[in-house]
Amino acid sequence: MEFRSGFVSIMGSPNVGKSTLMNALVGQKIAIATQKAQTTRNKVTGILTRKDYQIIFLDTPGIHVPKNKLGEYMVKTAYEANRDVDLTLLLIDAKVGVGERDKEILQRLRNGNLMVVINKVDAVNDDMLQNIRKVLHGLDISPKQQIEISAMQGDGLVQLEKEIVKHLIPGPMFYPEDMVTDKPERFIAAELIREKALLNLRDEIPHGIGIDIEKVEELDNLTEVSAVIVCERDSHKGIIIGKKGAMLKKIASQARMDLEVLFGTKVFLQVFVKVKEDWRNSGHMLKELGYRKEE
Numbered sequence: 001m002e003f004r005s006g007f008v009s010i011m012g013s014p015n016v017g018k019s020t021l022m023n024a025l026v027g028q029k030i031a032i033a034t035q036k037a038q039t040t041r042n043k044v045t046g047i048l049t050r051k052d053y054q055i056i057f058l059d060t061p062g063i064h065v066p067k068n069k070l071g072e073y074m075v076k077t078a079y080e081a082n083r084d085v086d087l088t089l090l091l092i093d094a095k096v097g098v099g100e101r102d103k104e105i106l107q108r109l110r111n112g113n114l115m116v117v118i119n120k121v122d123a124v125n126d127d128m129l130q131n132i133r134k135v136l137h138g139l140d141i142s143p144k145q146q147i148e149i150s151a152m153q154g155d156g157l158v159q160l161e162k163e164i165v166k167h168l169i170p171g172p173m174f175y176p177e178d179m180v181t182d183k184p185e186r187f188i189a190a191e192l193i194r195e196k197a198l199l200n201l202r203d204e205i206p207h208g209i210g211i212d213i214e215k216v217e218e219l220d221n222l223t224e225v226s227a228v229i230v231c232e233r234d235s236h237k238g239i240i241i242g243k244k245g246a247m248l249k250k251i252a253s254q255a256r257m258d259l260e261v262l263f264g265t266k267v268f269l270q271v272f273v274k275v276k277e278d279w280r281n282s283g284h285m286l287k288e289l290g291y292r293k294e295e
């Protein structure tokens with residue numbers, strides 16, 4: 001069989017399970033995934049290579065109405081990732097159903113090759129699924145264009161991969177077969193630290209956090225990493241550090257375990273906290289923290 005390859009974007013509203021799906025398809029944790037909406041902020045590539053084909057997935061930020069420059073960057077990044085793809089997967093959260101925002105996204109995407117992926121079927125009953133199928137039928141999405149999965153439990157993923165392969169075209173292996181992402185380790189390191197902050201902090205604080213990796217130094221059996229958690233207010237800084245530094249310690253020790261897997265060495269991690277008021281509206285700070293156009 002002739003080798004086939006293709007680019008597949010994973011699009012949808014925040015929190016529908018896009019990053020969870022990409023990690024499940026690639027079989028490795030590349031993109032961070034949490035219960036908080038707007039976890040993903042950049043385009044994150046995940047590469048799946050099999051004997052006869054290579055699929056390059058593009059995980060994207062959830063599409064929402066932006067409230068600041070960071071949000072604008074995120075939504076723009078999502079739509080730009082969808083340019084020149086061979087297939088778009090539009091994810092719908094079965095627990096939420098097809099909302100107005102999903103309909104709008106669908107309108108914008110429907111000119112290309114599109115599959116509607118109904119995720120989180122493990123968490124709903126048949127009535128809910130029937131209802132979603134009915135709504136999609138009303139939107140002219142044929143049953144052939146839909147698939148029902150649970151990214152978390154792995155249900156339907158073999159079938160989904162088969163459907164994706166139908167959209168690949170004869171082409172080269174774009175990336176070496178052992179490569180799972182084109183994102184540098186520094187980026188993933190920052191994301192892993194941000195994930196732990198998202199998991200441990202509440203309310204509006206996690207949304208206002210950015211991570212600046214100041215140093216990654218790979219020694220023989222040890223990697224030294226220092227990072228800054230940037231937040232928006234002094235009061236947030238106090239909460240992130242916590243009583244006697246307990247919160248920061250918790251975030252750092254959870255992050256360190258993931259970083260040790262990433263680097264394959266022991267990790268010495270230092271994390272500092274800094275306040276940059278309203279950084280999510282500062283072009284300069286956005287660039288500094290990695291929210292800039294690629295190339």
Ligand SMILES: Nc1nc2c(ncn2[C@@H]2O[C@H](COP(=O)(O)OP(=O)(O)OP(=O)(O)O)[C@@H](O)[C@H]2O)c(=O)[nH]1
Nearest residue numbers: 015016017018019020033034038039040062151152
């Ligand atoms: N029950 C259930 N939960 C899921 C499934 N897939 C993802 N989730 C959960 O949904 C939440 C959001 O998952 P993410 O993968 O971060 O969602 P996302 O679409 O990437 O979110 P953003 O990056 O914020 O746009 C997490 O708590 C996941 O564990 C699933 O198949 N079933």
Ligand SMILES: [Mg+2]
Nearest residue numbers: 018019039040
């Ligand atoms: Mg995500």
